[in-house]
Amino acid sequence: KNEVEQSPQNLTAQEGEFITINCSYSVGISALHWLQQHPGGGIVSLFMLSSGKKKHGRLIATINIQEKHSSLHITASHPRDSAVYICAPLSGSARQLTFGSGTQLTVLP
Amino acid sequence: NAGVMQNPRHLVRRRGQEARLRCSPMKGHSHVYWYRQLPEEGLKFMVYLQKENIIDESGMPKERFSAEFPKEGPSILRIQQVVRGDSAAYFCASSIQGSQETQYFGPGTRLLVL
Numbered sequence: 050k051n052e053v054e055q056s057p058q059n060l061t062a063q064e065g066e067f068i069t070i071n072c073s074y075s076v077g078i079s080a081l082h083w084l085q086q087h088p089g090g091g092i093v094s095l096f097m098l099s100s101g102k103k104k105h106g107r108l109i110a111t112i113n114i115q116e117k118h119s120s121l122h123i124t125a126s127h128p129r130d131s132a133v134y135i136c137a138p139l140s141g142s143a144r145q146l147t148f149g150s151g152t153q154l155t156v157l158p
Numbered sequence: 159n160a161g162v163m164q165n166p167r168h169l170v171r172r173r174g175q176e177a178r179l180r181c182s183p184m185k186g187h188s189h190v191y192w193y194r195q196l197p198e199e200g201l202k203f204m205v206y207l208q209k210e211n212i213i214d215e216s217g218m219p220k221e222r223f224s225a226e227f228p229k230e231g232p233s234i235l236r237i238q239q240v241v242r243g244d245s246a247a248y249f250c251a252s253s254i255q256g257s258q259e260t261q262y263f264g265p266g267t268r269l270l271v272l
Contacts, residue, residue, distance in 0.1 A: 080258060090247060092201075092263040135201065139258070144214045145191075145203040146261075 052076055055136050055149035062156050068123040070152045072136030075117065082137040082146060083110050083121050092135075095121070126156045160185070162252050162264035163232075170270045177237040177244070179267045183252030190233040191261060192218075192225060195247040204248075207233060240271045 054073045062068055072081070080099040086092050096103050096110040098119075103110050107126075112119040123130055136149040163182040171177050183190050192204040203217040207227035218225065222240075227233040237244055247268050251261035 082261070084263075090268075091265050092249060092251075094260055094262060097260045137201075144206055144256070145217065146193075146201075147203070148201040150200045 052147050053136060053138060053149040055134075055152050057152060058150065059153045060155070062126050062154070064127060064156055064158050066126050066156075068126050068130070068154065068156075070121045070134050070136075070154070072119045072121075072138075072149055073117060074119075074136075074138045074147075076138065076140045076147070078114070078117075078138040078140050080139045081112055081119050082139070083119070084135040084137060086133040086135060086151065088132065095134075123154075126154075128156045128158050131155050162187075162250060162262050164248075164250050164264035164267050166267060167265060168268045168270070170272060171240050172272050173241055174239050177240050177269055177271075179235040179237075179248050179250075179269070180232040181235070181250030181252075181264055182232040183250075184262055187252035187254050187262070189213075189253045189256060189259075190227050191251045191253075192233075192235050193249045193251065195249065195266075197246065201249065204235070237269075240269075242271050245269055245271045 056071045082097050083095045098112050107124045109122040133151040135151045137146040165180050188209050190207045193201045195201050205218045205225045206214040222238045224236045247266045249266045250264045253259040253261045
C-alpha cells in the first residue's frame, strides 16, 4: 500500500464547477504540502498546512490530522487551473516529503 | 526577488558521461532539496542539504550520484557515468529554514541520456 493515496487520479470538469481532490496518508505527519505542476513541468507550492484550513483566492486546503486526510478545493474552476495537483506529506520524523502520484485536472471551457 | 534558479534547463548526455546540475536557491534560503521525476512517475526525494552539510541523503542512489551545497555558489547535483535510466526531470527546491517551511521549486533540469 502506498504511503500517500490521491483521488481521483484524473478529473475533467466544466468551467465554473467546484473541484475536490482528496489525499490520504498512512504515516504520522507534521505538515502537508499541496503542489501544482503545470503542463510545462514547473512546480508551484500552493499550501503548506499542519492543521485546519487555509484559503488563497479560489483555492482552499483542509487537513484532518487524526483522520490522516487532506482535501484541496477549487471554487469556480477555470481552464487555467488545468494542471497536476500533488499532495506531499512531511512525516514527523523524516525531513523529507513523500509525494502522491498526483491528480490530473482538466477544466474545459 | 528572483526565484529558485536551475541550469541548465535541458541537458543531453551520452551514456558514460557526467552530468552536473546546478541550483541557486532563493535569496536568504539556506536549505536546498533535490527531487527526481522519472518519466510518467511521481516526484521522489533525493537529498536535503544545508550550507556545507548534507542533512539527509536517504533518497539518493549510493553509486554515481553526489550532491553538495558549498558556502559560496550554487548547489550541485552530480551524476557520474550516466545511464539511460537517469533520464528524468530533476527539481531543486529551497526554504528559508528547515523542512517544516514552505519549499519553493525551481523550473527543473530535464536530463536526457542517449
